[in-house]
Amino acid sequence: MNKNSYSHSTRNGRRARRKQHIPKKLALLSLFASTLLLVGGGVYIAHALQSRSTAKETVDDQDNDYNKKEALLLEKIRQDQKEAALASTEQTEVTDKVQTLLYDPVQKGAIPRFSALKNELATMIDTVKRKHSNQQPIKIVGQVKMSNVTDQLKNYQPLLTIYSWDEKNRSWSEKTEPGATSDFVNQKNNQELTLTDLFTSEANLLAVQQVIKQKLLDDSPDGNTVIDSILSMPNMSLKNTSFTYHPDKISFNLPENATGSKEVSLAYREIAEYVNPEFVDQASIKDALVMPLDPNKKYISLTFDDGPNPKTTPKLLDILKEKGVKATFFMLGQNVVKNEAIVKRADEEGHEVASHSYSHPQLTAVDAERIKTEVQNTDKVIYHAIGKLPTDFRPPYGAVDPDAAAIISKPIIQWSVDSQDWQSHSIDKIIQRIHDTEYNDAIILMHDIYPETVDAVPIVIDRLRAEGYEIIPTKQLLGNKAKPMHMYYGSTDERPIQ
Template sequence: MDRKKQPRGTRNSRRERNKQTFPKKVALISVLGVSFILICGGVYATKIMQPKPKEVSKVKDDSLYKQKEALLLEKIREAKKQEELQSTEQEKTEGSIQTLIYEPVTTDTIPQLPTIKTELTILIEEAKKNLPKETAAKIVGYVKKIKTNEQVIGYQTTVDTYTWDSKKEDWSEKTVLGKNVAYVNQKTKQPLTLQDIFISEANLLAIYQVLQQKLLDESPDGNSVIDGVLNMPKISLDGTAFTYYPDKISLELPENPTGKKEITLPYKEIANYINPEFVDPDAIKDAVSAPLDPDKKYISLTFDDGPNPETTPRLLDILKEKDVKATFFMLGQNVVKNEELVKRVAEEGHEVASHSYSHPQLTGVDEQIVKDEVQQTDKAIYHAIGKIPTDFRPPYGAVNTEVAKIINKPIIQWSVDSQDWESHNAEAIIKRIHDTAYHDTIILMHDIHPETVDAVATVIDHLRGEGYEILPSKKLLGNKAKPLHMYYGSKDERLVQ
């Protein structure tokens, strides 16, 4: 379909309008273009007229950096000159990292030096790896001297890392210490040993009892692991690995049911069994038992073969009334039948000790029976009061070296025998003790005999009348009794033979 033709007048009119609009558009574009050029030119002119702060600042930073770098190096080197442990410097620079290593000059006083140097190299390499990239740093490796006391000196690898902080315009410092300290006995110039610290195997065996109890205390259910703990192989001076600290010691443990591989004992818990020359004095301050007053008379009351439900409660009443603490050497077979009575003995401040399970003469039976007699009683007493007995009185006083090693507890004998087991007479018991008692001795009685209980109040009164202070046996012995030794009094200690 053909389009209708527009009138000629209409087409002419449109051309005229277009002719008039075009010059206006050109003018507008020109104005915008000129404006844009002027703006850009102004910005550029302003920019090139401003100073260059980055270049000036960089020069300033370099100058400050060099100044503080020189001060830091001077400080480091001066500090090393002032240290008691003299050393020589080895310097190495790799890019922006400068390493200063200070090795001790006197090497014969540090037998572990090769190990120390190896650890120092490892620490330095770790410090380098941990640095941010392209960071100016100073790594200073040296051996730090630690003086515990006159007899023990420790040496510890140390790495100080200084990194430049451009924002703070100063050095930041970080120190990393080696995991191990090499301790040296200043008498022998050799690495510290367990013998230095504990002196004797007997003292270490006393510590063994402490760590057994600690394992049980830290176990969620001591009764479930007590067999394994009691049967754990003993530690020894030569065969036990350890980590020494000025205030405590960590001992490697044999395989045991608790799963623990080591145990840490503060010296204050074992102060009576260590050599004070080799520990920090503050670690055992007020922990070592004070000696008994030499101007006083002391004596100890001990009771064997109980507990007995008929006689022991009455005895406890008398001791409570007289304010006397005693030591009870109990038979395991009686403990299992009278647990509440055992608890009462412990709760009232008396010592609970072992007298075997069924009262055999231990020197006349085989080793397994000795072991069973000791361990069954340990278990029975632990089940009753949560503590393993630390002291042992062998039935009839019969003991030898082999038996003592199995018992692994201090052997508490006696020096005054009341002979209550023979007389069964209160007056005879009172007279016997009166005639034979003397200073620093241990009296033997039995809480299973009614006549003994009848005599106790008078015995206490007579002893006090003669000036005696009555103590439980452990306290009489200064809390220092140890396995493989037997004691008849505070001044009569003998090695079991």
């Protein structure tokens, strides 16, 4: 064998061996890759199985957490109902993720307007259901809630409590929605609250009507343009007046009038002297009631009729100012028109400006239309002068009967001591007459149109004070609670006009 043949054979052998090694390497690589795939796949499968198991455990934990908190919530809701003042029965309804728990009072007959309350409650529940997105569970708790306004007055009102599941915080949120309808019930007779409950008499309601008229004028941009309509409003009555009770105020429906107002609301503190405290929260009239006069002191009132007079009334006002005395002026409308500045001064200096009719007729001897004209025209001119309606009235000659009193619709302030200045026109006799007839709680009648009366006043004041009297206006003497259809001779001498 030559050298070349050997070399060639050797090379061929090496090539053959290389060809034999390639499949082996490929097989090894394939085996290695398969092993990796098997190992990796196993790891992946194991991890996937582990993750799936963990996720399932998490879901199970969350479900358990939700179920536990749901159970606690339902337990709380039912416990609250057991402790509620109004005993009830539960009706439950579940639709998708909405659970409704409706609580019906056991004693429905104790709630006069139960049907209206239940209908509103049903409407409220339907509204919540329509708005619910169904993404998270909610629970709707509907009930008629009872609350005590006073010992004698209870309120029944629809109430929704909505509990929504907050997935992020894993908790229930709470929202309360009260209904618009309230049923206020007098516990004495288990009937709806009435104006008779609140004000006890037509007289008190007429006193409230005076407050309403003044409020309408105060709220008007120009009271003088609507005063006729306001003064002509028909008198309110306990049976025929529509109202809405609120815990802190009362709203009255008004007849059609020039102000355009359909309703007026008064806080109870504005009418504290006329409202029955059994049916209003005491906090709403706290500090509004007038403190009674000191029983250990003596009080007396000076009143002046028939003015104002341009010559005598300003001098009288000077004297009263110097002496620090407040009085009551029962003015004639025809004199107010001619002396508005004097009327305004009397009001600004703290005196009470009251009505004595327009032209001084005997009201029991004229017809109803004349009485109405006399009263309303005087109200108008006094309002024009001082921006306030007179609240008290003294009939000329003290003459009044039930028909006239109903038209006047103001407290009737009489007198218990007559100075008889209209008869004597004597300073000394005026002073002596008052001295001989004065007593604690008396209302003294004088006239500011007589010069002799004005000259006697400073001496009268000094003597009264020397005898221990405190001189105050009649409104203060009567405790700011005088009412129409009654006449007053003093704070302890009140007489219904019958």
